[in-house]
Amino acid sequence: MTTTASAYYDDDYAPFPRRISTGNIIKVDLGKLAWAAYDDAGYLVRWGRASGGKKYCPDIGRGCRTVTGTYTIYRKQGPGCKSSRFPVGRGGAPMPYCMHFKGGYALHGGQVPGYNASHGCIRLHYGDAEWLNQDFVRVGSTRVNIKY
Template sequence: MKKGLLLLKWIFVCFIFSLLISCTNIHPTNTTTYSYNQALNPNRFNEDFASRLPPEMDTNGKKMVLVDPNVHAWGAYDQDGHLVRAGIATAGGATCPPDDPAPDCRTGVGTFHITSMRGEDCYSKVYPKPHGGGLMPYCMYFNNGEALHGSPDNVVIEANVSHGCVRMRIQDAQWMQENFAQVGTTVKVLPYNS
């Protein structure tokens, strides 16, 4: 009985430890850690991300997606330049995740256009290294291999820690793909502050 109880305690401790490890992203050159509490706190999605972006922008009479890595937000602007929806965005980091030897994984800055889109079955052919297979539901490619895409809530946080893509909540990416974006839609990524 004591051995069984001891084994049960050991399994519980290992489970808690694995949860803590899976919610921590430590980069070897820049010890950037996002907290376990942030990754599991569902209230972070209740933030008013629209208030972090301009309510209107010059979109040259076309729909546009704005990504601001400094305020960790994306916004969808209609052809009249009005912000119609916004949400949390996790852009690429100044240092790459541990599985990527590149020195910098920041999302490309500038004005791009969506070149291709895939549905809920979209996945990465590159990440995680070395074979790919990472799920990227409702992906919308705009800059070579960079895309706006859905990700599980535990990795959509207010920090720039991706390989270069812009992570969004899955329901936001689905909304964007089904109701707003199409091939040719403008994507503007603002410069990083640092």
């Protein structure tokens, strides 16, 4: 077993299969509140906890669930990444190590409270977001698959 800040690989505990048929992908299951990274050969290399969009956001007066489907990461930024939209009217919410996959939706570091709590982004533990951003994601080719 390899231990990291918040994620580890252990067949007995990982909520994802050890191997899948496709690689260089991040699987996010917001029903399980977890993510998994698969290498080019389709082997699980790391997984951790996640938090996605909640059912309703009162500050915007509508639902704010995370989009589902498969997308390609098209941009990533470092520890200084910030939201241009939230908080509403001001922007500037920290999104360290953001990795955008559809419009303003991104995977990024943040608090992972054990339930879906965001405006639609996928929050990861800070160390996990840094690892994905710096050591795993290849802009233009790494895909992210999201479901609830």
